Amino acid sequence: MNLxxxxxxxxHNGLVGNSIFKFLQNEGFINIITKSSKELDLRNKxxxxxxxxIEKPQFVFLAAAKVGGIHxxxxxxxxFYYDNICIQNNVIHAAYVxxxxxxxxxxxxxxxxxNSPQPICESYLLxxxxxxxxxxxxxxxxxxxxxxxxxxxxxxxxxxxxxxxNLYGPGDNYDLDNAHVLPALLRKFHEAKINxxxxxxxxxxxxxxxxxxxxxxxxxxxxxxxxxxxxxAIINVGTGIDHTILQLAEIAKKVTGxxxxxxxxxxxxxxxxxxxxxxxKINALGWFAKMDLETGLSKxxxxxxxxxxYYISKKQFSSQGA
Numbered sequence: 001m002n003l004x005x006x007x008x009x010x011x012h013n014g015l016v017g018n019s020i021f022k023f024l025q026n027e028g029f030i031n032i033i034t035k036s037s038k039e040l041d042l043r044n045k046x047x048x049x050x051x052x053x054i055e056k057p058q059f060v061f062l063a064a065a066k067v068g069g070i071h072x073x074x075x076x077x078x079x080f081y082y083d084n085i086c087i088q089n090n091v092i093h094a095a096y097v098x099x100x101x102x103x104x105x106x107x108x109x110x111x112x113x114x115n116s117p118q119p120i121c122e123s124y125l126l127x128x129x130x131x132x133x134x135x136x137x138x139x140x141x142x143x144x145x146x147x148x149x150x151x152x153x154x155x156x157x158x159x160x161x162x163x164x165x166n167l168y169g170p171g172d173n174y175d176l177d178n179a180h181v182l183p184a185l186l187r188k189f190h191e192a193k194i195n196x197x198x199x200x201x202x203x204x205x206x207x208x209x210x211x212x213x214x215x216x217x218x219x220x221x222x223x224x225x226x227x228x229x230x231x232x233a234i235i236n237v238g239t240g241i242d243h244t245i246l247q248l249a250e251i252a253k254k255v256t257g258x259x260x261x262x263x264x265x266x267x268x269x270x271x272x273x274x275x276x277x278x279x280x281k282i283n284a285l286g287w288f289a290k291m292d293l294e295t296g297l298s299k300x301x302x303x304x305x306x307x308x309x310y311y312i313s314k315k316q317f318s319s320q321g322a
Contacts (some may be wrong), residue, residue, distance in 0.1 A: 001029070001059055001226065008033040008057035010042065010091055011064030016106060016164075018171050019219035020061050027223070033057055037064075043086035052094035060095050060103040061222060062088070062144075067108075070133050070203070070271050072178040077136035084140035092147050092159065102158040104226050105148050107234065109165045109211070109275050110138045119278040122163070122234050131272040145234055152232050160229055162222065165238045165277050169215030169296065170303035174311045182212060185249055186301055187312070189256040198260045200253070203268035206246030211238050211276050214291035214299075224287045238277040239289040245270075248293075255297050 001007065007024060011017035012034040024032055033055055040051055042064050066083040073080060088105070095103045112120045113128030125145075130138045148159035172183040179187070185202065192200045221237040229235060243251070249262050279289075304311060 003028050005058045006031045007059045009061045015171050015215055017063035019215045023219040045090045048090040048094050052098040058101045060100050062091050062105045068178040069180045073134040081136040081140050088144040096151050096157050105144050105161045107141050107161050107163045110134050111141050114272050118274050119276040121278045133271050149232050161234045163236045164218055165211035165213050167213055167215050169300050185252040189252050189258040193258045199263045201263045201265050202249045204270040205266050206264045208270045209242040209244050209274040211242040214296035217289045217291050236277040236279050238279045240279045242276040251294055255301050
């Protein structure tokens with residue numbers, strides 16, 4: 001991409017989209033297009049078609065999506081399926097019609113089977129049953145992957161699909177009803193500390209293992225892949241390191257300065273037992289994650305403390321995009 005190329009970041013107000021947007025700005029790109037979900041509802045095909053016809057972006061980062069934690073996915077599966085299918089269908093098809101040079105579709109590690117061998121290689125896709133608690137979201141993301149591959153096969157479109165693990169960082173969503181585990185834990189420990197609570201309850205047994213990637217590393221990976229990767233095959237992005245939920249809670253406790261006790265609620269769902277992505281493929285291309293979990297979590301917590309009133313006032317789905 002040249003610095004003057006027209007680049008559309010779909011979902012620039014979300015966690016990943018905002019990080020990509022800021023990264024491109026810092027790199028000197030001067031023709032970045034953005035639209036909030038209020039300005040452009042990506043679920044509306046007519047509006048998306050008109051936007052692409054007028055703007056004619058050359059490159060597209062498709063980071064817009066409705067995303068949430070176990071509770072949100074269990075409670076609103078139809079919303080997660082419908083909204084994400086509509087967003088993907090409209091943007092990907094409009095990119096084809098308007099001859100976008102390259103599109104990067106942001107997937108998710110939840111597209112892999114629940115009981116995949118660990119670490120999870122890209123070839124494990126569709127080799128087993130999905131995790132039931134986020135099946136609707138996963139199927140929507142799988143449809144996006146297959147759509148990119150189909151448009152490449154039939155029309156020769158340079159559309160690529162990237163699979164990240166759990167993402168975190170400044171600008172995350174801290175709504176306890178819909179947030180992912182890490183921002184939810186940060187908020188719980190912070191509020192327990194300021195309220196002098198003796199305990200913090202963590203969902204599940206604490207034994208599931210998850211991989212966490214700092215959002216600025218993810219933004220750099222997306223830029224790197226837009227510049228260096230042109231394959232039909234999906235590609236994983238991650239750290240290659242995972243932690244149990246209890247270990248994560250202990251790190252969050254340390255970072256926030258909470259001195260009480262962690263209580264595990266085994267009556268709440270665990271989700272997939274383990275999700276660690278194999279990242280040999282992207283490492284071989286020359287990209288490696290830089291941020292360790294405790295340092296990244298400390299940076300995230302500082303942002304949360306600074307903007308606490310703003311974050312707790314937001315009632316939303318956690319979103320990589322919209």
